[in-house]
Amino acid sequence: MSETKIKIRNLHKSFGKKVVLDGVDLDIAKGESLVVIGGSGTGKSVLIKCIQGLLTPETGSILVDDKEVVGIDEQEKEELHSKMGMLFQGGALFDSLLVWENVAFDMLENKKEDKKKAKSEAVRVLRSVGLAPDVADLSPSELSGGMQKRVGLARAIASRPEIIFFDEPTTGLDPIMSDVINDLIIESVKGLGATALTITHDMASARKIADKIAMLYHGKIIWQGTVKEMDKTDNPYVRQFINGCSCGPIKVEV
């Protein structure tokens, strides 16, 4: 059962003098939904980008399906990405393309599917993230922030990837839409049997979608466990984070 999908060992990444990741060790089992929590600017997005080979770490190893990711060439990178989907924190929609072309990007450019078929598939995926079919023919700049997020989500899951990364999927959404997105994440993970790595500050969302939660602090994973374990832990950092209190061991650097 617990076959490891992603295995990270001793990952270091810094920008100039600024050390962001300082020896991260993390395992994600196949079909598991892992949520990474941590303060703003602790390197959560950087961690995801390292796993995808968008950033190159200084040292450390990242194995996806037992294959090393660090230092692979373009060809291997394309293969790697064909089984991954990613929701970017800022959406990162292509604004030269229409909404449906964004969602159908993989079908159109990589699988060379028929335009009509791709579009109807795109409309279906858009509907599943709560967007009406007439949104399909708009340009991304005509959408609200929350709608852009949902289109980003649709694009991430449209190719039915084995591994999906969600970078703050519910930030900027109203509570009801957040819950829809949470359900959707659960559905794509359980439904597709995908492995998911989610970053969030939204504890309600984390509780709902996580099989396991890991906390990133000062460049390291300082705690991990299930939601139940999280509620019982006496780790002061985790306690402070879930209570959202400014008093505690985590000092906000200003």
Next chain:
Amino acid sequence: MFLTGIENFLRRQGKPLVAFVSRLGEFSTFVAQAVYNCLTPPFYGRNLLRQILDMGFYSLPVVGLTTIFAGMVIALQSYSGFMRFGAEGAVASVVLISVTRELAPVLSALMVAGRIGAAMAAEIGTMRVTEQIDALTTLSTNPFKYLVTPRIWAGLIVMPVLVLIGDVIGIFGGYVVGVYKLGFNPANYVNSTLQNLQSIDITTGLVKAAVFGFIISLMGCYNGYKSKGGAQGVGTATTNAVVSASILILIFNYVITELFFSK
């Protein structure tokens, strides 16, 4: 004594020097990557068509206006200049040579650099800072092939065509001034233009155009691709794209002329 001089120099200038050299290395890698990717599949035909339309079709008015006035002013200038030697008859061939060899390629390229080079840097730069380039990668698409290659091909294809059209329009501008203002006989003017028409003049102009097209796209893409730091970074990238392309165009204009005409 000499060595300590160098050492002191390096100590003072070391950082900017290292920055410059690494910048140069980065640029060379980019050029090599661009050339390699231009020659290997997959090709994105739709993107290429869009670029050809943007760079070619929509540049026609600008190129037309630039070259027609260039041709007109050359006719006027050479007439008043050559009158001193009683050589007014040379106006047609002076217009022909200066438009095809120099004015059409150089002026069109500078105009297109301002129009398209800037737009390329701004578009690709925005895609960089809003993570759209990363998004392309995660969708198993090589951003180099998707963004840079079509633009470079478009530059190589479109600029010669634009310049050829500019040649015709520029020569026509000279004709208009020659015939309607300076009182040349139309048939004689056309005859003297046709008699002096040499393929080398056109060819050098077109070779220049292709090189300039490559430069415009390359500088636009490079500056956009490497931009960082939000809106301000994109602004800087845009300026750099236009300035560097313009300077390189003028430098290469000289180099190519030297290669063709110095014996």
